[in-house]
Amino acid sequence: MFLSGTASIDAQGETFHVGNIDKQIHETFNVISTLIQDANMDMQCWMEGVVFFKNPAYVQEYLDAIEQNERAALPVILCVADICRDDLLFEIDGVFAKKGE
Incomplete structure (x- = not known):
């Protein structure tokens, strides 16, 4: 499963x-x-991803957040880049796969 541009967006967009x-x-x-x-997957199915930040100052906040939530082991590339919306500060692309399938 590939999740692209996953961000803090509600069901109404x-x-x-x-x-x-x-x-x-x-x-x-x-x-x-x-x-x-x-x-039918969980975060253990995470294979790789890219984390996008609008501002380099947000990288440390991300690192702190994943450490607090035991997500520090996720293999990702950290990237400071323009994000598709002005009000989004952060988004993720991720690849997931069920193990053994």
């Missing part, structure tokens, strides 16, 4: 937590968890 990087990070992982559960 609106950005959650405008201006708050910590809450956008947490909401993004909530969105990912919901999407992969629908495919």
